[in-house]
Amino acid sequence: MxxxxxxxxxxxxxxxxxxxxxxxxxxxxxxxxxxxxxxxxxxxxxPKADSGRPGAWMTVDRDEVSGFAHVTVPVSAEDVRWGYQNGFQDDFAVLAFRIPQGELEQYKSSLPASEWTDRQYVQQVDLDGFQHIGAPSPSAASPLTCGGFYTPGKAKNIGTRICLTSRSDGTSQVWVSAFHTP
Missing domain, CATH: 1.20.5 (Single alpha-helices involved in coiled-coils or other helix-helix interfaces)
Structure with a gap:
């Protein structure tokens, strides 16, 4: 087999x-x-810084940010910080500094803000910008006195918000944010 x-x-x-x-x-x-x-x-x-793409933080000088916001930084200002973000449609600028307490009322009166109000918070978009420039957070300060104004622009208006508070060291902290508005 x-x-x-x-x-x-x-x-x-x-x-x-x-x-x-x-x-x-x-x-x-x-x-x-x-x-x-x-x-x-x-x-x-x-996006990477200075890429020019929407959302990128751009390297600009203090005078450019001050001009964009239509806010003058006093000569006596200390710890001046600024930033400018290139937006898809609207650009955004932040500015923060301290001034001597005795100059606060004079500085406030030099600003074209129409109404000053006390508030306890700052909008999140502003907080992100202040965090980016390493400025003290306005959300930790209380009470805040805030005002704003609009400035006509070439293609768009500029909306500027300013918040102020007194500090224990005898200075006043100033936060400025500005953005294009329709």
Whole structure:
């Protein structure tokens, strides 16, 4: 008697391995694609400084920010900080400084703000800008006296908000934020 061995076909096994290999390659490519999209999206949401892209903080001098906001920084000002963000449609500028307590009323009267009010908070968009320039947070100061004004511009008006508070060291902290308005 002759014994015949019957060998199992090798095709289904190698086909299974091939399919598993292709599935693994597909999953790796999918993961790389998702990671790439996240990287591109992150770069769009957080543009590099001075890139000129919307949302980028630009290197400008103090006088440019002061001119944009239509607010003069007094000669006696200390710890002056400023920043300018290039927007998609509207640019945004922040300015923070301290002045001697005795000059506060004179400085307030030199500003074209129509109405000064006491408040306990500052809008989040302003807080982000002050945090970016390393200025003390106005949300930690209380009470705040705030006012604002609009200045006609070439294509858009400029809205300026100013908040002031007294400090225990005999100075007054001033926060200014300005933005294009429709």
């Amino acid at each position: 002759s014994s015949t061995r019957r060998l199992a076909p090798a095709a289904p096994r190698s086909r299974r391995r091939l399919l598993l290999g292709l599935l693994a390659v597909f999953l790796l490519l999918l993961a790389a694609g998702v990671a790439g999209l996240y990287w591109v999206d992150y770069d769009l949401r957080h």
